[in-house]
Amino acid sequence: MTDIATPRLPAAGDPAPALVLPDDTGTIQELAAQRGGWVVLFFYPKDFTSGCTTEVCDFRDRGSAFRELGAVVWGVSVLDSDSKARFKAEHGLDYPLLADEDHAVAERWGVWVEKHNYGRTTMGVGRTTFLVDPEGRIARVWPKVSVEGHAGQVLEALRQSMGRG
Numbered sequence: 001m002t003d004i005a006t007p008r009l010p011a012a013g014d015p016a017p018a019l020v021l022p023d024d025t026g027t028i029q030e031l032a033a034q035r036g037g038w039v040v041l042f043f044y045p046k047d048f049t050s051g052c053t054t055e056v057c058d059f060r061d062r063g064s065a066f067r068e069l070g071a072v073v074w075g076v077s078v079l080d081s082d083s084k085a086r087f088k089a090e091h092g093l094d095y096p097l098l099a100d101e102d103h104a105v106a107e108r109w110g111v112w113v114e115k116h117n118y119g120r121t122t123m124g125v126g127r128t129t130f131l132v133d134p135e136g137r138i139a140r141v142w143p144k145v146s147v148e149g150h151a152g153q154v155l156e157a158l159r160q161s162m163g164r165g
Contacts, residue, residue, distance in 0.1 A: 009110040009128065009141055016041075016132045017108045021076065023096040024084035029074065032136065038071040038162070039132040040154055042145070043111045045125045047079050047087040047097075051147050055127070056093055058151035063094050065155055069162060076100050077125055100125075129154055131161065 010017060019031035019041070031039065042059065044052045059066075059073050066073050073095040077084075084097035098105075106112040106125050113126040127147070131140040131154065140157050142150070 010138045014138045016136050021098040022081050023098050024088045026081050035136050036134050040073045042129040043125050044077045047083045055147040060093050062151045
């Protein structure tokens with residue numbers, strides 16, 4: 001029997017792991033550069049799939065509310081910047097999608113996980129969202145996200161974390 005270590009998700013209070021990735025335009029985005037503001041960081045499995053489309057559009061539809069609170073929203077998944085640009089354009093997204101092609105960031109954040117589908121075992125991104133506070137610490141974690149209404153839950157948690165809930 002193979003002993004596969006379960007990746008450890010950062011927990012509330014932990015420093016956010018490093019994140020430096022190209023976005024849908026090829027511009028390098030760095031989490032450390034966002035210090036002083038709130039960041040919603042959601043990891044999703046793959047561009048152009050139904051659940052991921054629902055999730056990115058839900059964050060898009062609530063984008064003005066996140067911006068009014070001064071929060072930045074970033075979506076992260078595998079596939080390259082070109083795929084991210086097409087996905088973003090197709091759905092009119094108003095926030096960056098980050099390309100983690102080698103899944104190194106997903107591994108660092110504990111979201112590169114074993115998945116089971118139709119009797120096959122593969123590795124992939126586990127749908128997970130993190131709220132990062134202005135000091136660069138994890139404020140909230142949503143593991144194994146269900147996409148319906150998720151962006152609303154994150155928005156409400158952001159308001160509560162800011163004392164506006």
